[in-house]
Amino acid sequence: MSTHHSIAFAALAAFFIATGPGDAQANDLIIAVQDVPDSLDPVTENSNVNLRMVYSLYETLVKTDYRDGGKLKPGLASEWTVIDGKTLEFKLREGVTFHNGDTLDAADVVASFAPVRRGLDENVPVESRQFFSGIDSVEIIDDMTVRIHMKANDAIALNRFASFPSHIISADAFNAAESYADFAAQAIGTGPYKLATYEVGNKVVFEAFDGYWGEPKAAADTVTFSAVGELSTRIAGLFSGQFDIITEIGADDFAQIEGNPLTAVAGASSENIRGLFYDSTNETLKDPRIRHALNLSIDRQLLADTFYAGKTVVTNGWQMPTFGDMYLADRPQPEYNVEKAKALLKEAGYKNQEIVYRVLNGYYTKQLETAQVLQSMWQEAGLNVKLEVKENWDQINEDTETRHIFDGSFTAYYPDPMGQFWRRFGPNGGRAGSHFIITPEMLALGEVLATSTDTSERRAVFAEMLDTFEADPNGAILHALAGFKGIRADRLSYDPIASEYMDLTTDSVKFK
Known part of the structure; x- marks a missing residue:
């Protein structure tokens, strides 16, 4: 570390120590990130700052289990059938509730993969359009069954519905929104957390969703993603207790973080x-x-x-x-x-x-x-x-x-x-x-x-x-x-998945 960097870091650390720890309580989590996304609709923004958040808010028809070798498992679809290279049928899971109280049904799948969501308009960047450009139509068989038709044989058709950005949205929320931007800012999904506060460029706050259907549950009562552009400020905040987790640390930060008895390094290479x-x-x-x-x-x-x-x-x-x-x-x-x-x-x-x-x-x-x-x-x-x-x-x-x-x-x-x-x-x-x-x-x-x-x-x-x-x-x-993070080891343990997604359930985060 350079002398200049050391002086700057010491000053920042002194500032945080003087101002005292943050407002985090026993099961509240504060994460300092380099930035927060401009949109919380997965289709709208393909970025690592968006990916780390959408995993907690939304879910897909098929789940990629990163803790079991990336195997595909039932998600919002309880079962599926690959009819042929162009056709898949999904039976939806009963009793799933969106954050706004809506109940999952076939109409939500149609809304999720309709042209506006597939990027066939100006709302979605061109690089995101390819994910759904191969979809020809979504057919409703009954209220809880949909059949998705592709335009041509697709070597990875099933995988497309197990990953970004095939997260399922609420049709009612989409249709009721006054504008696309209004809809995207609501971030209404079925995940273990729901959106509480969204300030573009500043912070995003999640709350545990009590109506979540699945396991594991949300690990924290609230999660605050705070945009802190300077790494030195994130590190100083970690040491002072201002932050519980900080992102984007490198090897030259490991020694000082691991040398502090209250902090540790977590993470590894991702896909x-x-x-x-x-x-x-x-x-x-x-x-x-x-x-x-x-x-x-x-x-x-x-x-x-x-x-x-x-x-x-x-x-x-x-x-x-x-x-x-x-x-x-x-x-x-x-x-x-x-x-x-x-x-x-x-x-x-x-x-x-x-x-x-x-x-x-x-x-x-x-x-x-x-x-x-x-x-x-x-x-x-x-x-x-x-x-x-x-x-x-x-x-x-x-x-x-x-x-x-x-x-x-x-x-x-x-x-x-x-x-x-x-x-x-x-x-x-x-x-x-x-x-x-x-x-x-x-x-x-x-x-x-x-x-x-x-x-x-x-x-x-x-x-x-x-x-x-x-x-x-x-x-x-x-x-x-490699997505290495610094954590407050005195407050929690953190076991990340091999993905840019950030798992904030009890599988990953355990408070002490």
Whole structure:
């Protein structure tokens, strides 16, 4: 820790100690986060700050059990039948109540997957539209049975209803809302917590939902997510007792947190790859050899060791072991070869053109620090990369000539390449056309990946897609995303799931 950082931290710690602990009581939980979402409707916002909240508010027809190897289990649907590659039938669970008192029935499923919810209007960002764009119709068989028809054979049809953003909403709440924004701000679901307070940019407060049908129950009476942008302030608040849990800590914070007898570190790698996007629609990065050289210059293991003390891993390509039969275990990690990168740059005729890397400060763990190390790695290979620190994602995504490199994360929403690699780099990922061009050959391979039910064929196609992408990349793997958190070990224990979702039930949080 630098002298300047130490002085700043000491001053902040003194401030919190002087002002005393927060207002948390025995079963009230205060969590300091880097930000809170602009919307609490899962379909509207695809972000890690949204994901950590929706898990407590909403539920899906099928439940992904992260504590049992990601197995699919009954959720709001008590049973289901896969009729064929295009048709699924769900029998809804009896006696489920929404936070507004409505009772779950088939009309709620129709509302959840109707065009306005599938993103076929201006309310939903284009990157979220792909999740439901394959739905043709939702047929009501009776009040508690629905049949969902897909437009084409779908290799992962069932998985689509077990993860983000297929959370079920109240049809009555949706129809009664004066506007879409009003509906989204209400966050009425069936989860173990209900929304109490929502202040955009400041805080979100949950209350335990007494009418929750399932198990496990809410662990806390109330949960307050407080937006605290500076990590040093979050750490000081953890030490003073202001906060019970803080997010986005890195390896250089572990020693001081674990060295305090009242605090501890919790967390591990999640089903997500932390990486980069490249915009190849401009002249600067148009040549794939320059983008390939950028990738070859990254020492990923050094990043994992430096910022996560080796507690996260470098993945074997754009995939996770959770893919099961679709996981290509024999694929290597991304190559690190500075000399090969230099040769590619010379071959491409690179003349020290400035490459701009737009970055936020702290949205991801050690985000700016990671960018600075990457800049140094690229410089070693002869790449002239300039960092531009931005205030928000709108500035990051602004379409100008200097949109060359920016950060991203690549969640495996489904345990399949369709839920991670092709979701982000395919034609419906929200960036095709505007940030990069997908070749007809890659599109044809992606169509097979999306529709084939032959695992051997899909594995071969996926391998070919990864080989093609490696030579002409639109992004870079860094490492598996690790969501480490600091906790007040004197007040609680915290056992997180391997997901960006934040489990705040009694399975995860236990007060002392």
